[in-house]
Amino acid sequence: MNLAAGTNENLAHMSNVLIYSAMAIYMLAFFAHIAEWTFGARSKVGRTAAALTAPAAATASAPKVQVKKAGGGTAVLERPKIVTRSAAGSRDVPDGPGAAGGTEQGDLYGRIAISLTVLGFLLAVGGVVTRATSVQRAPWGNMYEFSITFSTVVVAAYLVLLATKVKVRWLGLPLVTAVLLDLGIATTVLYTSSDQLVPALHSYWLWIHVSCAIICGATFFIGGAGTLLYLFRDNYEAKVAAGKQPGATMTSVMERLPSAASLDKFSYRINAAVFPLWTFTIIAGAIWAGDAWGRYWGWDPKETWSFITWVVYACYLHARATAGWKGRKAAYLALFAFGCWIWNYYGVNIFINGKHSYAGV
Amino acid sequence: MSETETKTTEDDLGAAGSQLSTAPREESPSSLPAMGVFGWIRWFWRQLTSMRVALLLLLLLSLGAIPGSLIPQASIDQNKVDLFKSAHSFLTPIYEKIGMFHVYSSVWFSAIYILLFISLVGCIVPRTWTFVGQLRSRPPGAPRNLARLPAYTTWRTESSPEQVREAALAMMRKRRFRAHTAGDAVAAEKGYLRETGNLLFHIALIVLLLAFAAGQLWKSEGGKLMVEDTGDGFSNTLSQYDDFKPGTLFDSDELKPFSFTLDQFVGTYERTGPNRGTPRKYEAHVTYSKGVDGKDQKGVIKVNEPLIVDGTKVYLISHGYAPVVSVKDGSGKEIYREAVPLLPLDSNVTSTGAIKVMDGYKDPKGKKEQLGFNAMFVPTFKGHGTMMSQYPGLDFPVLALSGYHGSLGVDAGLPQSVYQLDSSKMTKFKDSKGDLLKKLLLPGETMKLPNGAGSIQFVGVKQWASFQISQQPGNDFALIGAITAILGLAGSLFIQRRRVWVRAVRGEDGTTVVEMAGLGRSESAKLPEELGRLAETLHSVAPSAPAVPSNESAETAEGAEK
């Protein structure tokens, strides 16, 4: 018995070391991203807003079918080219080149940053897994564990997007910053030594409900970051369209982001994709509450805030389908919804006592 | 901005872009209603069922739910409400007036969600009809200028226009598009499941609400405390509950007959480390039988695992200790022997309560009297000093008693807490110094009452567990509603409804100009990709004609539009 306890302590210690190492590596990734943005600022693209006002060349041009002559004179036909056009009424603004601003050096630092992020991620996964093994259960029995798992899943979601060739390199810096903040709070304020669960948390619904909640939060975070940048970029584009010239730094940063329309679409797609999962999370929670507390829904603060988050995201989805609410107004709703999620996670656990209060915060 | 946007799209596309969804058409909010009561009603109804108002109601619902999470709620914790009331003399009357202590059953909160659900019904019904209409009609024909659609491609081929259209029609049908030929073009549409999913989702919300309401109205919910290993059983009739909270429409005939007894309660706690004392396992081992006289079965109820008998659920809610005491009168005759449940005060189960000997006792002079003892119990005693328990397990159980005799006042008709002694009509037993008689007892020890008044013995300790027994109809419907909602939502959000047109006309140079274009409800990266795949397939059947100078090709394409 003692021996087993000893192994656990070792694993828990190892987990802490891994998490601290991950933080150190993320820190380096953070600096590499800073370098990426700094060197990216040297590119010409960063300084000119000309692209904004130029008509989108490809969109209106005549359709073309190209016929290539290969050696021997046989005509090899290429597949027909698809010409795309953005919706009528939206600005025809091309996407920016990304954080590196199209410069080689910026791009190099960007790649270094991503490699470091991958390394940090692997260490963090190690930290989460050792923590889980040390207690022999899912690594989300208290807020410390929830936080380290959450940040790891956020990075995983980002890396998945990168790997599937979605253009999200602009997300690197804000993401790494947020992850560092989350881990910083986790290791200082929320730290709880490894421990077993109280009986109320013994349930396979813990696995289902909480893992879904973490995945939703991570994805909502990425959607939220996209929305926030959309608002900045939209503001910027509107200024430029009105003939004003925003400051040099502003221009340099904004020009490198995707266009407002792309950012908006990106965040919508992210938020819409996880909304069904969030719905499922709440329902799974209700089923669990039905088993654990004898009622499915009791307006416990945590339940209430999950519901509020859900309704606000539903508002956001509705807003996108309602004339007069598209664009910025919908974006504010999306931010409010993500704010509700964060509040539900930190605020409700810390400031409000409900049935969901975890052992040791 | 959005208004111009809709305008341009519609000017551009005509009927082609219409009816891609069943969302109600937005009317400008300033449009004034026609005169007359009827006009106003219609106007009001239109407003209520418009997307804009649905959105506002949803927003209101989310905002309205907030105060209930910040202000104590009577339905959750009455104690906190009382504390709040005594601390805020200014806010309390205001809060009471606007129902802040029971937000989720308050008039204004109910108004929001009832309006929302009326709006929802008013929205679903016409949308369903529209959708059925769309299902029975065919996708609209190609717009005049396909090149202005979000995704577009064209090439020239030597196949005849008829061949191209035929191939296109076959291809579309094979890919499960609904397709038909209209004029010089094939019109095809796919993704009707999106609308189906969306409608299903909204209907499922109504089912959920109704199921929830039914559950609240017809539920029965009651509590029962049982001491382990006493043989006292519970059978599911009204009189056996300690407290009972039925829904407004509940009828006690609906209680399902069954019975159970608590054989043993097992609680284990962390032994070492910083979390010493945190509970690790709670199990209530029970024997139960279904029906009026079913056969006995064994079961275990855990915190997350209620016992389910015939649709009724028995939950383990809390537990505590029940010291077994034996009381003898002056003659040495045992007049009372019972396990007395005590109320836990802290996480280490320091417990307090009262032992009430109602009848059977006679004082040394033969006069009938009642006895009362204040009891304080700790499962793990520190060894000296404080009567605060050091650990929730039974390591060093100690019972502290102080005794009274006289009248317990239970006949006065006022409800009395079983955990509290009303000593106003009682006299203290005194020790040799004339103080209140009290003693700490270890299991097996006895406290003698003065002047031959008898004795009380701490025999041993049992555990008690309290259960919530609830029966709630509509849960199955709620679950079905929930699952439908998720499936519908997934269909609604992941499936794209889109249209594809293929136009094939003979160009001026004698070759056939093929044009393909796609239109989705929202712009999606998938649409051009899909169009690309379709074009590739069609292109393999109707390959490009040999190249002509590109400016000419462009002209041909334009010229082909007529």
Ligand code: HEM
């Ligand atoms: C009870 C509250 C409601 C909730 C939680 C809710 C939720 C949702 C959600 C999540 C969507 C997103 C699906 C999508 O974007 O395609 C949606 C779409 C939609 N909702 Fe609701 N809804 C509610 C009430 C209503 C009401 C009252 C109406 C009628 C006025 C309505 C009309 C619509 C329409 C027309 C769509 C489809 C929009 C589109 O085609 O994109 N909803 N709803």
